[in-house]
Amino acid sequence: MKNTIVKKLTTSLLATSLITASFTACGSSDNTSSDTSATAESASSESSDSSAPFRTLDEIKESGTINIGVFSDKSPFGYVDENGEYAGYDVYFAERIGEDLGVEINYVSTEAANRIEYLQTGKVDIILANFTVTEERAEEVDFALPYMNVALGVISPDDAVIESLDDIGADNQVIVISGTTAETYLTKNYPDIKLQKYDAYAEAKTAFENGNGVAWANDNTEVIAFSIENEGYTVGIPSLGDQDTIAPAVTKGNESLLNWLNEEIESLGTENFFHADYEATLLDTYGADYEDTLVVEQ
Amino acid sequence: MASLGIDVLFKGTNFLRLLQGLWVSIEISLIAVVLSIVLGLLVGMLMTVENKLLKVILKIYLETVRIMPQMVLLFIVYFGTTRVFGWDMSAESSAIFVFTFWGTAEMGDLVRGSIKSIPNIQFESAFALGMDKIQTYLYIILPQTVRRLIPLSINLITRMIKTTSLVMMIGIVEVLKVAQQIIEANRKVSPNAAFGVFAVVFLLYFLVCWPISRLSVYLEKRWA
Numbered sequence: 001m002k003n004t005i006v007k008k009l010t011t012s013l014l015a016t017s018l019i020t021a022s023f024t025a026c027g028s029s030d031n032t033s034s035d036t037s038a039t040a041e042s043a044s045s046e047s048s049d050s051s052a053p054f055r056t057l058d059e060i061k062e063s064g065t066i067n068i069g070v071f072s073d074k075s076p077f078g079y080v081d082e083n084g085e086y087a088g089y090d091v092y093f094a095e096r097i098g099e100d101l102g103v104e105i106n107y108v109s110t111e112a113a114n115r116i117e118y119l120q121t122g123k124v125d126i127i128l129a130n131f132t133v134t135e136e137r138a139e140e141v142d143f144a145l146p147y148m149n150v151a152l153g154v155i156s157p158d159d160a161v162i163e164s165l166d167d168i169g170a171d172n173q174v175i176v177i178s179g180t181t182a183e184t185y186l187t188k189n190y191p192d193i194k195l196q197k198y199d200a201y202a203e204a205k206t207a208f209e210n211g212n213g214v215a216w217a218n219d220n221t222e223v224i225a226f227s228i229e230n231e232g233y234t235v236g237i238p239s240l241g242d243q244d245t246i247a248p249a250v251t252k253g254n255e256s257l258l259n260w261l262n263e264e265i266e267s268l269g270t271e272n273f274f275h276a277d278y279e280a281t282l283l284d285t286y287g288a289d290y291e292d293t294l295v296v297e298q
Numbered sequence: 299m300a301s302l303g304i305d306v307l308f309k310g311t312n313f314l315r316l317l318q319g320l321w322v323s324i325e326i327s328l329i330a331v332v333l334s335i336v337l338g339l340l341v342g343m344l345m346t347v348e349n350k351l352l353k354v355i356l357k358i359y360l361e362t363v364r365i366m367p368q369m370v371l372l373f374i375v376y377f378g379t380t381r382v383f384g385w386d387m388s389a390e391s392s393a394i395f396v397f398t399f400w401g402t403a404e405m406g407d408l409v410r411g412s413i414k415s416i417p418n419i420q421f422e423s424a425f426a427l428g429m430d431k432i433q434t435y436l437y438i439i440l441p442q443t444v445r446r447l448i449p450l451s452i453n454l455i456t457r458m459i460k461t462t463s464l465v466m467m468i469g470i471v472e473v474l475k476v477a478q479q480i481i482e483a484n485r486k487v488s489p490n491a492a493f494g495v496f497a498v499v500f501l502l503y504f505l506v507c508w509p510i511s512r513l514s515v516y517l518e519k520r521w522a
Contacts (some may be wrong), residue, residue, distance in 0.1 A: 053380070071472065075481040080479040082310030108469050117373065118469075121380040229486075285486070 008292035053122040054251035057260050060125055065104045068094045072109035076285050077130045089281040090128040093147060093248075096273065097126070100264060116140050119251045126261070127249045134244070142252050144261040146245030147267035147274050148295045150184050153220030154234045154237040155208075155227055163236040168193055177204050182217040185241045211257035221294070224286050238293050243297060301490030306484045307498060319476035320502050324391050326472075327459040333394075334401025334458070335451070341402055342409020343435070356406070363403035369464050371396045374470040385389040393465045397458055404454050413439060445521045451515040456507045473499060 011061055060066050070090050071078035078088040086107045087095075098105040116132060118124045119141045131149060133143050151166055154174075156162040168174060173196045176183045196213050198204040205226075207217040207283050216223065227233045248265075250257045268274065274295045278286075286294065307313045345356050362372075376392040379385045385396070416439055424434040466475040477499045479494045 053384075072475065073500045075485055081483055082306075082312050082480075084311050085313050109466070109471050109475065110469065111467055114377075114467060114469075119379045121377050123377075123380065123469075125388075168350040180358045195358075246451075 033224040057256035065106050067106045067108055067124040069108045069110040069118050069127040069129055071129045076281050079191040082296040092281050093276045094128050122251055130246055131249050132244050133247050141249040142258050143247040143249050145265040146247040147298050148246040149294055149296055150244045151220050151239040152241045153223040153235050154215050155219045155223040155233050155235050158232050158234050161234045172214040174202050175208050175216040226291050228287050268297045302494035303488040304494035306488050306491045312480050316476050319473035323472040327462050329394050330397030330401055331455050334405045337402040338405025339409055340410045342405030345406055345410035346413050360403045360407055363400050372468050389468045400410040401458055406452045412443040414442055415441050446519050448514050465521045
């Protein structure tokens with residue numbers, strides 16, 4: 001009996017160590033790969049970076065195809081229409097990138113959880129999947145110039161519009177969804193405001209419609225879309241807190257592609273490309289009033 | 299019907315795309331299932347061999363598969379191999395590899411259990427008749443094992459088919475992903491489409507798994 005227990009323990013220990021080994025292997029290779037790309041950067045570009053996990057601008061042009069990671073189920077940013085074609089705000093931009101580079105585009109359907117993995121392994125060249133720039137992510141991938149803004153927004157009923165967080169009385173409650181940036185931001189910066197927390201979007205929506213709280217704080221794209229779909233509500237505060245941006249991302253160290261993207265975004269700014277993009281893809285969801293709040297041109 | 303949102307499936311090429319997605323799921327699971335059955339029979343027989351080293355290796359293999367969620371395995375094989383060894387395995391072959399890796403281990407354990415459940419006297423009688431080990435396995439043990447295996451392996455096979463929905467995490471667009479794409483693309487025009495579309499996906503999975511379960515009933519009756 002004792003013997004079998006010992007045996008079982010050793011096997012499970014062995015199995016765990018095997019798993020941890022494979023994980024640390026992933027982690028350490030991560031470091032080495034970023035090291036090699038760093039040295040590749042410092043060395044001249046002619047040094048063969050076959051070990052680098054990405055394709056340079058020239059390699060992409062030569063191959064004739066660029067792999068772009070987009071969402072395939074996040075309307076209106078990246079989705080697949082009824083004819084099986086990719087469409088949306090991010091895709092509109094991707095199409096232009098393909099056109100200006102003179103290459104075909106191979107769209108890769110990505111999920112929020114695997115965007116960084118795709119770049120770090122070089123399985124896609126660019127991620128254009130509503131990718132919010134954060135410090136933690138910037139350590140893993142390289143972001144180009146932003147092409148959209150995101151912030152928090154606060155929506156309230158038309159008859160009692162809240163235009164500043166100071167309008168909220170001591171007894172009033174603000175609705176938030178647990179785990180969102182809205183919750184974190186309000187808890188941290190306005191600890192006196194009472195929050196009513198809900199786990200799911202649908203619950204928060206029902207509670208807000210029933211008047212359980214004076215206002216609802218969420219991502220501004222969400223509250224703006226809500227105010228357009230539902231009569232009788234106004235987004236009193238369309239942009240609150242830290243202004244975050246959404247930008248294309250490339251594999252860390254892929255200088256040539258990053259520089260090309262930045263130049264591209266700058267030159268597109270002169271023709272107001274992203275306003276045209278907004279009007280083609282986001283206007284139906286967010287209306288014309290918020291165009292300048294959401295769009296960034298360089 | 300309109301309130302269920304099934305009509306969104308008939309827009310453009312939506313239904314065709316859903317069927318193409320289903321074919322992707324079937325293709326991956328079918329290849330993995332066939333490989334798992336063949337390799338699982340081998341591994342299962344190896345599991346019954348009295349050899350300490352072999353036992354430890356197979357035990358670690360089985361425990362690894364049991365402990366690791368299939369999603370982690372998919373990430374390790376698809377992204378991990380590229381990071382560590384620089385192999386650029388396609389998403390489809392990674393998926394087939396992971397599902398075979400999983401299926402072989404579980405199938406092997408089922409085979410081991412089925413072999414162990416065969417009374418020792420069957421072996422002894424076979425040897426007494428002058429059969430050697432291979433003949434004993436081939437003519438006496440395996441036919442009885444396979445009979446016991448059928449209901450067990452059907453569970454595994456249908457589970458494998460349904461778990462293929464995880465491959466969307468490595469960029470493969472299969473039936474469930476297409477369903478999500480269709481629902482999301484029509485979020486504004488028919489917000490209730492989720493119910494109808496998922497009901498159709500349920501039906502499609504049923505149509506794939508049901509014949510397999512009928513086959514098992516038929517085989518059980520025939521070999522009973």
